[in-house]
Structures are given as C-alpha cells and as structure tokens.
Amino acid sequence: MKRSQLILIAIGVMAVAGLYALPSVVVDNDSKADSVSQEDESTSAASTDPVAMHDAELSPDERLQINTLKLQISENSSAEELKSSTEEIAGIYQKLGKYDSAGYYLSLGADQLPNSGLAEKAGNAYYEAFSFALDPEKVSYTAEQTRKYLNKVLENDPTRLDLKTKVAMTYVSSSNPMQGITMLREILDQDPQNEDGLFNMGVLSMQSGQYKRATERFEELIQYHPDNLQGQFYLAVSYFESKQKNKAKAQFEKVKSMTKDEMILGSVESYLDKL
Structure with a gap:
C-alpha cells in the first residue's frame, strides 16, 4: 500500500477513528513495557540494519529458504543466478510486508548488476517501505534509498514519470518539501x-x-x-x-x-x- 492509500484511510476514518483506536485486548503494564522496549530496540536496529528486526519474524522454513538462497549468491555465481536468487529472497520479504528488507537485498544485486533492472525493483521496494514508515530515521533512510535507486533508472530514461512522482513524494516528506512540489509541477507540465x-x-x-x-x-x-x-x-x-x-x-x-x-x-x- 502506498503512502497515498494510507492517507486515504487516515482521512476517511477520521470520524470513527476513536473506535478503531481502542485496544482489542487487555494487556498488563509489565507486558506493555516489555513491548515498548522491544519496539524501541527494533526501531533502532531498523535504522542501521533493515534486515535485523525482520529475521526474527521469519518462520523456520522461510529462514532455511533464505539461507539456502544466500549460499547460492557467491563470487562464482553467474549474473543470472545472482539476479534470480536476489529476487527470490526479496520476494519472500515482500510477501511478509517487509519491504525495507526486500529493498536491501535488491539493492545489493543492483550494485553488482547495474543493467539488470534490479535498481528499479530496489527503488520501488524502498518506496513501499517509505510509505509505511513512521519513525523519522526510517522515513529518512528509505526515502534516501528510494531516490538513490530510482534516480539510476531516471538517468537512463527521464520519461518515466511514474518513478519521478515517487522521487518527488520522498522530497515532500523531507526538510525540503518544495523540491518535491516543484517536481510534481514539472510532471504535470509534461503530462x-x-x-x-x-x-x-x-x-x-x-x-x-x-x-x-x-x-x-x-x-x-x-x-x-x-x-x-x-x-x-x-x-x-x-x-x-x-x-x-x-x-x-x-x-x-x-x-x-x-x-x-x-x-x-x-x-x-x-x-x-x-x-
């Protein structure tokens, strides 16, 4: 789901937000404190290693599958094998909604295979992560990674207004929002x-x-x-x-x-x- 979709829900249910904001279960204070502590640790880990906090959430089968694919990614792997294994790992994380982890692996592949199409996939995965991010550090990090990889595509094909729109939206949430608004106006001037x-x-x-x-x-x-x-x-x-x-x-x-x-x-x- 994109940031715009989240905004739709946020605005659309404004009048009934109180109902959905109520807790669905009762928790004791100690458990709540532990949960908050774990959340803080996860947030900190996410800003430095986007994969760290998600690995613990993998099932044994998913972890085994990812570890097997990692082994297949070696210096002796062909470009085709590297691309395939990278996309498979990213696919597992994407199905789980862990878009920053998917972006991380796709970006590794994109750096090694610059003409493989992985840069666009990495940028799109990071944009999805950006759309869901609430922690300021994570917003900043995923926005930066989105721009890094989608701009690689735009350098070769500036006609991709769909990607330019995503880059623009990452600037809107930055310290320089006018840059994003200017880009959106440029897009509408073109189309x-x-x-x-x-x-x-x-x-x-x-x-x-x-x-x-x-x-x-x-x-x-x-x-x-x-x-x-x-x-x-x-x-x-x-x-x-x-x-x-x-x-x-x-x-x-x-x-x-x-x-x-x-x-x-x-x-x-x-x-x-x-x-």
Whole structure:
C-alpha cells in the first residue's frame, strides 16, 4: 500500500477513528513495557540494519529458504543466478510486508548488476517501505534509498514519470518539501493528465488546508481517470471541507456506488451523517 492509500484511510476514518483506536485486548503494564522496549530496540536496529528486526519474524522454513538462497549468491555465481536468487529472497520479504528488507537485498544485486533492472525493483521496494514508515530515521533512510535507486533508472530514461512522482513524494516528506512540489509541477507540465501527479498535488493541497484548490485537482483527476476511487473519495472530502454540502453529498453517494469496501463505506456514511 502506498503512502497515498494510507492517507486515504487516515482521512476517511477520521470520524470513527476513536473506535478503531481502542485496544482489542487487555494487556498488563509489565507486558506493555516489555513491548515498548522491544519496539524501541527494533526501531533502532531498523535504522542501521533493515534486515535485523525482520529475521526474527521469519518462520523456520522461510529462514532455511533464505539461507539456502544466500549460499547460492557467491563470487562464482553467474549474473543470472545472482539476479534470480536476489529476487527470490526479496520476494519472500515482500510477501511478509517487509519491504525495507526486500529493498536491501535488491539493492545489493543492483550494485553488482547495474543493467539488470534490479535498481528499479530496489527503488520501488524502498518506496513501499517509505510509505509505511513512521519513525523519522526510517522515513529518512528509505526515502534516501528510494531516490538513490530510482534516480539510476531516471538517468537512463527521464520519461518515466511514474518513478519521478515517487522521487518527488520522498522530497515532500523531507526538510525540503518544495523540491518535491516543484517536481510534481514539472510532471504535470509534461503530462497535464498524469494520474499520479494530479492525485498527489490534490492530497498535498488537502494537507495544507487548501480545499478549494484540492477540489480543482481532484475534479481534473476524475475527469481523466474516472475509475480512480481514491480521487473520487478525496473529491467528496474536499467538497465537504470547503462547505460545498450539496456537491459533497452527491459525490459521497457516487463513491458508495463504486465500492463494496466496508472501511470506505463506513467512512462515507460518517460524512453523510454530518451533512
């Protein structure tokens, strides 16, 4: 799931967040303290070694499979064997949702095989990790790795606006957000109908409280990409926040007709109850 999807959920369930924030189980204080301590240690390990905290979560079979593949990656391995083993290891971590570990192994392969296509896969894996990251150090690290490997692809093919959009979004979360916004504007200058560019500019407008501008971005988005459910939902939220109640109601009803996702439908109903 991308950062934009997480933002959708965060905004969409704002009205019912209290319900989901309640603990589903009762824990004693000692266990909670131990859990927090372990989480702190894991966070620290993640910032220095993205694989360290995930290895303990592997099943015996997964650990054996990864160790076997590691043995296959040797100085005597052919380029094809190295690429295949690297992708298999990354695939295991990706299935578990451990995208930074997947990115780590893909980046090792990309460094050894610069023309293998692994740089793009490494950058995309790190971008997924960036999308989920909450710890500032991890956000910074995964953003940097995303840029490092996706820029390698862009150096050879600057027409890849999909990758440029991802790089731009990593800058938006950095100490220099205007660099990311400038890149998104450049993307829309090149391709005014660019789906990712319009969507992300709309989200950024919402985050800055510019809901009128957000409605313009999302109206453009769904004009060119009517099946973009997130854009349709965000447009409704933007209408709601900009006090355009009739448009908001009609738009939320449209979103209801487009999905059966219970979380989204619950969010829609919570907004409709306020109109």
